[in-house]
Amino acid sequence: FLCSVCHGVLKRPVRLPCSHIFCKKCILRWLARQKTCPCCRKEVKRKKMVHVNKLRRTIGRLEVKCKNAEAGCSVTCPLAHRRGHQDSCPFELMACPHEGCTARVPRGALAEHRQHCPHGAQERCPLGCGATLGPVERARHNCYRELREAWSQRQERSRTLVLGLLRRMREVHRTANLVRRQLAQLGGFLEEEDVMLVGAPQGEAEATPEGSMGAEMWGAQGQGTL
Structure with a gap:
């Protein structure tokens, strides 16, 4: 009942x-490499192979233990039914169905493992924050508490920003007042300069005609004397 391959x-x-x-799969794999019998080395043709169904049924009725x-x-159970038993055997090792978990546990303990598996199915937070959590995270x-701490931190940042803006506004206000005073002083200085520049030509204009008339009269008297 044993295959020689x-x-x-x-x-x-x-x-x-x-x-x-031989097993059908084993002999076909063997013949793909060489066309001889693995035992007696006689030449073999694939068309001459015969399925031994009676032997197959006899082997299938053999009582065997579970693996x-x-x-x-x-x-x-009978060998033919062993695979069916393995599909329900509570001692058969099963892979955890949760993504990321590599554990292999007996089928009978799989349900308990799934409840405590750290890679279990994720669920939404029942409090409504929107977070997706696994069993360990839940x-x-x-x-x-996390939202309250985040809100406190945000309030502190906002308070710091507001204080910074107020300080900056005060500095801008002081600078604007200083510039305004300097502009006022500059305006007063320019007005004084305008007055001085406008008053000087008028005095010179009034003095010039009198001087010219005196010169002409002096010249006329001189000519008469001569």
Whole structure:
């Protein structure tokens, strides 16, 4: 009942013309490399292989233990039904269905593992903050405290910004007053300069005609004397 290639129980046994029997999958893989029997080295043609269905049924009725016998399973069943038993065996190792978890636990303990798995299905925060949390995160999540702390920090930042703006506005106000006073002083100085510049030509204009008339009279008297 054992295959000479894989040394396991025959699966879908086929017989070669030389009467040696192998698993169908094993002999096809062998013949892909060389066209001879693995036991007697006689030449083999794939068309001459024969399925041994009677032997297959005989092997299927053999009573075997569950492959998880060492883990504690005591079930014994026909070989043909062993795969069906494995699909429900409580000792069969199963991978955790949660994404990111690499644990493999017996099927009987899978439900308990899923409840405490740190990679469990994520859920929305029941308090309504909108956060998506896993089982471990839900145990220590307190969105009320976190939101209160975040609000306090934001208020502190806003207070700091407002104080900075008020200080800046006071500096701008003092600078504007200083510039206004300097502009007023400059305006007064310019008015005084305008008055001085406008008054000087008028005095010179009044003095010039008198001087010229005196010169003419002096010249006329001189000519008469001569």
